[in-house]
Amino acid sequence: MKSFGNGRKNSYMFCEYMYLVGTGSAGILGWINGLENKERWLATRPILWSAIEYIQERSVYIYIGIALIVAFSFLYRRLGDPWALEKIQFILDEYQGKVFAANNAPKDHDRVTIFKHEKNCILAKHWSSTKWYMPWGDKPPLSNYLVPYLRSGHMSKKSSAIFYAPDGSDKAEGVAAMAWARKQSVVVNDLPAIGSTTSNRDIEKYSKATKCAKGLLVRYQKEGRQPPRSIAAIPIERKGELWGVVVLDSRSPLGVTNHSVEHYTLTVALIGHLLEKA
Structure with missing residues (x-):
């Protein structure tokens, strides 16, 4: 059956957050990949440009990581709120x-x-x-x-x-x-009550009324369970x-x-x- 303990609630909230972060990060990464060091605001910032270059060189792997996070978050959210x-x-x-x-x-x-x-x-x-x-x-x-x-x-x-x-x-x-x-x-x-002493007639009556197989009722009898x-x-x-x-x-x-x-x-x-x- 379905469960909704604190662990499930926290995981759902985390996936909600990561789904938004992941989709937003993909957009930011696309913008970073379009940058060039010829731009005026980057020409005088060599350290910042080095960081951007580092990200651009590894953007494929970052995209894959983001896609996996977004996909997992989406699928987990599909399990239900x-x-x-x-x-x-x-x-x-x-x-x-x-x-x-x-x-x-x-x-x-x-x-x-x-x-x-x-x-x-x-x-x-x-x-x-x-x-x-x-x-x-x-x-x-x-x-x-x-x-x-x-x-x-x-x-x-x-x-x-x-x-x-x-x-x-x-x-x-x-x-x-x-x-x-x-x-x-x-x-x-x-x-009719189903127990160890129940007659075949009552089993037949129960089975017919509920469309439940007689074999299942006999099993209930043997196991001492009460339908x-x-x-x-x-x-x-x-x-x-x-x-x-x-x-x-x-x-x-x-x-x-x-x-x-x-x-x-x-x-x-x-x-x-x-x-x-x-």
């Missing part, structure tokens, strides 16, 4: 507090997560993968996925959950990918284009309802606007 990420994190935390206020459950039981749609993923590991050299598992290589981008709270930050999100909606995986494919909000609640019992996914637009989804999930069967979506459309729209800077 930590300020915008910090504001999005604040909104997610507030969203979590408002939507799940009545649940009175631990924070990591009720979560709000942003998933970004990534095309042609190389390193994303699907849950069905059993071999390190085949991270895509039973899905085609270089597939499209919804991958974790940012999550509310200070716990459960490390997430390996990804959702297969191809162009065809029939093969979309999970509630998140259903919302992505349909380009509209999807709410699923009152799901959410209510889920909502809301598409996010960035610059007028579908960018990803916001997913709300809760271990409470009615922890997420249509109210969680309908009353917070403005919140999701604001996240989309901030993502333009992130």
